Amino acid sequence: MSVLVYIESENSKFKKSSYEALCYGRALADSIGKKVCGVVINCSNTENLNSYGADKIININSSDLVDFSSKKYAHALVEIVKSENSKIIILSSSPNSKYLGAHLSGITDSSFVSNVVKLPESSNPFIVKRTCFTNKAFSLTELTSDLKIISITSNSFGIVEKPNNPENETVEIKGISTNQKILDIEKESGTVTIADAExxxxxxxxxxxxxxxxxxxxxxxxxxxxxxxxxxxxxxxxxxxxxxxxxxxxxxxxxxxxxxxxxxxxxxxxxxxxxxxxxxxxxxxxxxxxxxxxxxxxxxxxxxxxxxxxxxxxxx
Ligand SMILES: Cc1cc2nc3c(=O)[nH]c(=O)nc-3n(C[C@H](O)[C@H](O)[C@H](O)COP(=O)(O)OP(=O)(O)OC[C@H]3O[C@@H](n4cnc5c(N)ncnc54)[C@H](O)[C@@H]3O)c2cc1C
The missing domain is CATH 3.40.50.1220 (TPP-binding domain)
Structure with a gap:
């Protein structure tokens, strides 16, 4: 069983918030004696991830997943959850990852808690601290389902380098279809996007x-x-x-x-x-x-x- 971290990328570049999610996944896995598996989608060059503590990186290769679709991505990730027998999924707090969390939760009938700011207060029961009421308060929330999905607030944990030599695996997934159709994608203008900007x-x-x-x-x-x-x-x-x-x-x-x-x-x-x-x-x-x-x-x-x-x- 490993802690699964979804690593978001755009044009083959990993998002800063995903490095943080991976570091969080490493620390959480260490605290419960498990391994960390990072999952990327259609990204063959994952060398940049070697510094952040993953034991394994799985690249899902699929022509069905060229553009982000929360439903399709969720279906693909569920395949990896099954093959890795994962009980915890870590996401970043980007809008796409939050959409993904909601769909993963729906498909697997699992608890999903967003805006998590710390490592779990306790792993059994699994209780996390999260912000609520637009960051004006904190709440301690228990995830009661077998599979637990959390998304991490950016800058709450930090990026801690922990060089590793992860095992690499490529998984081909074909024939993912959903009732969701992306008609148009409006890309943000400007060279640096607000979500990724330092x-x-x-x-x-x-x-x-x-x-x-x-x-x-x-x-x-x-x-x-x-x-x-x-x-x-x-x-x-x-x-x-x-x-x-x-x-x-x-x-x-x-x-x-x-x-x-x-x-x-x-x-x-x-x-x-x-x-x-x-x-x-x-x-x-x-x-x-x-x-x-x-x-x-x-x-x-x-x-x-x-x-x-x-x-x-x-x-x-
Ligand atoms: C339900 C709801 C949701 C909202 N959501 C948001 C939101 O998501 N984001 C958001 O931003 N607002 C939101 N607002 C609006 C918010 O309440 C404020 O009205 C808004 O943020 C004010 O914008 P401002 O500071 O640019 O303008 P102003 O309040 O007009 O302030 C302008 C400032 O510029 C300063 N200033 C003027 N001239 C100069 C100068 N020459 N040099 C330096 N400083 C100068 C003034 O001293 C003043 O402090 C929301 C409101 C509601 C009711």
Missing amino acids: IVVSGGRGLKGPENWEMIESLAETLGAATACSKPVSDMGWRPHSEHVGQTGKPVASNLYIAIGISGAIQHLAGINSSKVKVVINNDPEAPFFKAADYGVVGDAFEIVPSLIKKLKARQ
């Missing part, structure tokens, strides 16, 4: 209009960051909805989140709680965001941001 530069209504986003983009480019925004900014069409961060938008779990001209409403903060270091630039010293910030700059964004870009470029 640094996110985010702008709010304080920037006055879309014409002023050049400096946000320039700062992001200088730092190799993704760009994001508050809800009103995307509601007004200044920026695409894919950049909207918060309770009703995307969660951000970057190492650095720079908020420029954003007041720090509770709904915005709910989406960025998992970011490690928060820097706030706002001309109102009473802006609520300063209470959540690690570093705050009180001042006019139109003066501070250009001079920050200049200084960063000079350092480069």
Whole structure:
């Protein structure tokens, strides 16, 4: 029996959150004396995973799984669950992995708990700590089914290198069909996506209009960051909805989140709680965001941001 970790990839590149899920799987397996098996889909080069403690990596090869479909992926993973006799599946907290968790849970009639932030409090009974009420509280939740599925909140466990020499296996799976049909996929624009970004530069209504986003983009480019925004900014069409961060938008779990001209409403903060270091630039010293910030700059964004870009470029 092994702990199974689903490792998400895009264009053959593994997601940062999946490395974290693998590290979590390693630590959990060690605590209960089991092995860790990572599962990738249509990814033949898995060398990058060797540093994160897996005992075995299975690559599912299937022409039915070229584009993500939570149902099809779930059916394929269930095959591996059976062959490896796994009792625990670990997923990351990406939107796709959460969809997958729900379908895995449905197909196998198993408990699925998302937003897990720590190794289990106890393995028998299997109790995990998770965030709830948009990160405002924690709950201890018991998974009572034989197969247990959990997804890990990004940045909650961290990435701990543990070089290993995993056994590699390729499994061909054919003929997966479901009643779900993907009609169109709209890819996020920009070079760095919010979900995977180490640094996110985010702008709010304080920037006055879309014409002023050049400096946000320039700062992001200088730092190799993704760009994001508050809800009103995307509601007004200044920026695409894919950049909207918060309770009703995307969660951000970057190492650095720079908020420029954003007041720090509770709904915005709910989406960025998992970011490690928060820097706030706002001309109102009473802006609520300063209470959540690690570093705050009180001042006019139109003066501070250009001079920050200049200084960063000079350092480069
Ligand atoms: C059910 C619900 C869900 C919501 N979900 C979300 C969500 O997911 N995400 C989200 O973001 N919001 C969400 N909101 C909206 C949220 O309540 C706030 O209204 C919104 O976050 C405010 O956006 P803002 O900070 O960009 O704008 P504002 O509140 O207008 O703040 C602009 C800030 O810019 C500062 N500023 C102005 N000029 C400058 C300058 N020259 N230099 C520096 N700073 C300057 C101001 O001091 C101010 O603090 C939700 C609301 C509801 C009711």
